[in-house]
Amino acid sequence: MKVLNLQCSHQHDFEGWFASEDDFHQQLERGRLSCPLCGDAQVRKMLSAPRLNLGRTSEEPVARAGIDEGLVELGRTAPGSELQGRLLRAVRELMSQTEDVGERFADQARAMHHGELAQRNIRGRTTPEVAMELIEEGIDVMPLPALPALKETLQ
Template sequence: MKVLNLQCSHQHSFEGWFASEDDFQTQLSRGLVECPMCADKSVQKLPSAPRLNLGAHQSPELPGKNSQASPSRVGAEENAASRNLPAVAGMPAGASRAEQAAFLQALRHVVTNTEDVGSRFADEARRMHYGEQEARSIRGQTSVREAVELMEEGIDVMPLPLPAAIKETLQ
């Protein structure tokens, strides 16, 4: 199994697991590899170093030098690096990896706990609002015009960006 670090043209980084380098290249050329955040198929492999498990062996420290960065500096560097991430659909620019993960978790919760009514969203929302059917949590698609009409009728609606891979397990 080959684990590759990948990145789409929108700078979203993710892992891909492939049987071999040839398997990755074949899937990439057939357009089967896409970003789990934005479904971009313009994906490139990032350079990565193999992880070497050297056991308990540690390199000797130089006298008077501390080889480890201070925790506050490491945290600041990680925070600065994560603040340079591109915006995920619906996320403000500069969202950290933790904020993106929380956002995706919230979206998965919505997907898991709502019924997808597809293009019937406006009709279903009206039926529930006017008591023609039992209220339940739904999601679906509607036009901007229909959404505005629903809001004018006093029906609460909220646009929700759902990345294509939200229903799948992300690695």
């Protein structure tokens, strides 16, 4: 199993697991790879540090294991990756606690605002113009990006 650090053209970092280097290239050529955050199919392999199992314990200093500290630095998580992960977890949490009303979002939000429907947490789709109308009417809405990764579980 080969684990590769990948990045899309929008600088979203993610991991990909492949049977081999050839498997990665075949999937890339067939267009089967895309960013789990934005869906971009322009994916490239990034530098990554290999994990070396030298039999040392986690308490041993890096230098004692004979590994160059610069190499270890490359293997650390980039700040942007951590932020991406937090954002994805937060949006997934929000989605798990709301009901998807789809294209009926504006109608449902208005009906709840006017007391015609019981209050509940909803999400759905509408145009930016209708979202602005809802805000002008005093209805609290929060536009969220449509992230492809939220449709399915990431491995």
